Amino acid sequence: MNEVAPGHVIDSATGIDVSLPLAGPGARSYAFIADWHIRIVLALAWYVVGALLYNGRPSLSPPLTNVPQWFGLIVAPALGIYFLYHYVVELAMRGSTPGKRMAGVRIVARDGSGPSAGALLLRNVFRVVDSLPLFYGVGLVTVVVTRDNVRLGDMAAGTLLVYERGRAGVPLASDHPGALDAPGTEILAELLERWPVLGAEARVHLARQFWLRYCGDTATLGDDDAEWHERLQQLVQGSA
Amino acid sequence: MSSTPRVRALTAALLKRSGLWRDADARARRYARGRTDDAADALRLADDYRLLAHDLARARSLIPGTRTREFLEDAYGHAHATLHQGAWRMGSTLQRLLREQIPESVRWLKPYILWTSVIFVLSVCAGFALVHRFPELIALFASPDLIQSVEQGKLWTDGLLNVVPSSVLSAQILANNISVTLVAYCAGILFGLGTVYIVGLNGLMLGAIFAFTGQHRLAGGLFNFVVAHGCVELSVMCLSGAAGAALGEALIRPGPDGRIESFRAAALRTGPVLIACALLLVGAGLLEGFVSPDPRFSLFTRVVLGVGYWLVMLALLSGRLFRARASLAGAG
Numbered sequence: 009m010n011e012v013a014p015g016h017v018i019d020s021a022t023g024i025d026v027s028l029p030l031a032g033p034g035a036r037s038y039a040f041i042a043d044w045h046i047r048i049v050l051a052l053a054w055y056v057v058g059a060l061l062y063n064g065r066p067s068l069s070p071p072l073t074n075v076p077q078w079f080g081l082i083v084a085p086a087l088g089i090y091f092l093y094h095y096v097v098e099l100a101m102r103g104s105t106p107g108k109r110m111a112g113v114r115i116v117a118r119d120g121s122g123p124s125a126g127a128l129l130l131r132n133v134f135r136v137v138d139s140l141p142l143f144y145g146v147g148l149v150t151v152v153v154t155r156d157n158v159r160l161g162d163m164a165a166g167t168l169l170v171y172e173r174g175r176a177g178v179p180l181a182s183d184h185p186g187a188l189d190a191p192g193t194e195i196l197a198e199l200l201e202r203w204p205v206l207g208a209e210a211r212v213h214l215a216r217q218f219w220l221r222y223c224g225d226t227a228t229l230g231d232d233d234a235e236w237h238e239r240l241q242q243l244v245q246g247s248a
Numbered sequence: 249m250s251s252t253p254r255v256r257a258l259t260a261a262l263l264k265r266s267g268l269w270r271d272a273d274a275r276a277r278r279y280a281r282g283r284t285d286d287a288a289d290a291l292r293l294a295d296d297y298r299l300l301a302h303d304l305a306r307a308r309s310l311i312p313g314t315r316t317r318e319f320l321e322d323a324y325g326h327a328h329a330t331l332h333q334g335a336w337r338m339g340s341t342l343q344r345l346l347r348e349q350i351p352e353s354v355r356w357l358k359p360y361i362l363w364t365s366v367i368f369v370l371s372v373c374a375g376f377a378l379v380h381r382f383p384e385l386i387a388l389f390a391s392p393d394l395i396q397s398v399e400q401g402k403l404w405t406d407g408l409l410n411v412v413p414s415s416v417l418s419a420q421i422l423a424n425n426i427s428v429t430l431v432a433y434c435a436g437i438l439f440g441l442g443t444v445y446i447v448g449l450n451g452l453m454l455g456a457i458f459a460f461t462g463q464h465r466l467a468g469g470l471f472n473f474v475v476a477h478g479c480v481e482l483s484v485m486c487l488s489g490a491a492g493a494a495l496g497e498a499l500i501r502p503g504p505d506g507r508i509e510s511f512r513a514a515a516l517r518t519g520p521v522l523i524a525c526a527l528l529l530v531g532a533g534l535l536e537g538f539v540s541p542d543p544r545f546s547l548f549t550r551v552v553l554g555v556g557y558w559l560v561m562l563a564l565l566s567g568r569l570f571r572a573r574a575s576l577a578g579a580g
Contacts, residue, residue: 018328020301020328022297022298022301022302023301024301024302024304024305024324026324026325026328027321027325028325029321075413076413076414076415076416079413079415079416079419080415080419084419087423099338102280102281102282102336116329119332120325120328120329120332121328121329121332121333121334122280122329122330122332122333122334122336124334125336125338125341126341126345126349126516126519126520127516129519129523130515130516130519130522133430133433133434133519133522134434134515136427136430136431136434137434137435137437160437163508163511163512163515164511164512164515164516165512165515165516165519166512166516170325172322191311191314193263193316194314194315194316198315
């Protein structure tokens with residue numbers, strides 16, 4: 009059995025397909041909402057700090073007459089931050105944004121490579137249509153109905169939004185083929201990863217269950233969590 | 249666990265290589281983010297790619313539902329993206345855009361530009377003829393305030409600078425023009441009909457308002473206001489309309505690769521023109537904010553500025569503007 013994971017599959021020069029897990033409407037919405045909050049906070053922060061500095065007193069009110077400096081230094085940059093956020097940040101972060109990072113997704117070209125600057129600009133131009141009539145209605149509908157979960161901007165620019173997978177999930181190598189199989193190695197790696205956030209009782213309980221399943225009897229072993237940690241570490245290093 | 253000793257041994261041998269995967273993944277991510285330019289490391293990326301492909305194939309077969317396989321899929325995807333990523337240099341990207349991509353895109357759009365301009369000119373004539381023959385129809389194209397102002401013998405643009413400063417006016421006009429341009433382009437997605445509607449409506453409005461102001465002997469004043477920024481602004485309207493029409497045609501008459509692929513190809517070919525439009529509108533916005541409403545500028549100055557900027561636009565679209573400078577620099 010040599011199945012490729014579901015998602016967008018790309019041929020590669022090695023003969024082993026690259027599989028990209030596609031982000032759906034949920035991850036897209038999460039990323040957008042996170043980015044929306046970031047840009048609104050940045051724009052407001054610019055306005056507030058600028059207004060306080062301009063007025064020289066704790067007041068956010070604009071001047072009563074039309075003053076070009078007020079518009080040019082305070083209002084226009086704040087609007088620029090809000091409206092140009094996606095264009096600028098996606099270019100600077102090569103297809104990512106803080107919101108996309110939080111949602112664990114990134115933009116790629118359809119051939120799996122990083123998106124070009126032109127593609128990033130184009131996918132943002134089409135936000136004009138995707139955001140219609142309200143709350144990205146057109147974009148959400150196209151994401152739901154298209155095979156690759158893409159909005160119109162992605163269709164036009166030839167881009168996809170894909171998940172970043174399993175960055176923390178690399179297992180630790182085991183030199184004990186007889187003691188641990190692959191799932192065992194992974195369970196152990198996960199247990200050690202979570203060790204600092206577990207309570208002492210939970211640590212001992214989980215370690216004992218693990219030992220019972222993979223290594224044998226635990227009757228003679230004590231309840232000191234530090235000892236259990238040491239024992240599991242030795243198992244990882246192959247000296248248990 | 250029900251796996252055979254052979255599978256367990258193979259799996260264990262595979263898992264022993266996890267340190268190599270971690271290193272390969274870290275290297276690919278460093279390169280992807282541009283945090284290293286070490287040549288020896290770069291050469292190792294190709295080896296990493298083969299290593300990850302080999303081990304992923306084994307993981308898919310030996311341990312399909314595990315985090316190890318997930319990790320390898322992700323690391324392999326990243327290595328693939330990093331190896332196939334083109335150079336990311338903003339300077340050369342911008343140069344290529346201005347020297348090659350915009351002129352190429354404009355050349356491809358020539359028939360669309362011609363037809364969109366014809367539609368626009370016909371709409372202007374139609375709007376002019378309609379309001380000239382039936383003056384009451386101006387209510388369809390202009391706001392009551394504008395009509396009242398013209399009927400009182402005053403252009404609504406008179407004294408504009410007393411109400412709004414030039415910088416504010418420029419920014420407002422720029423934002424409005426860019427959004428109209430983007431909408432005219434994106435409306436092409438409605439099989440080109442949206443673009444035709446927007447170009448036609450703008451043409452009708454322009455013709456109608458000129459006819460209406462002409463009836464009140466204010467057409468000269470309006471021309472005086474429009475000429476500096478209008479030459480480029482109206483051309484940009486036709487350009488973005490042409491790009492939108494190309495999108496529409498890609499959807500109406502897709503090639504052998506299907507409608508979505510055809511739409512994608514058209515969008516990527518027309519994208520550079522849209523960037524040119526946005527750049528040109530910045531200048532037009534400045535002219536409309538600082539020159540057009542300012543009575544100190546004579547008609548001659550306005551015409552020179554308007555026509556001069558239009559010629560700059562032609563040079564940009566044909567690629568001569570930046571190519572000429574490059575060859576001069578090369579000669580120097």
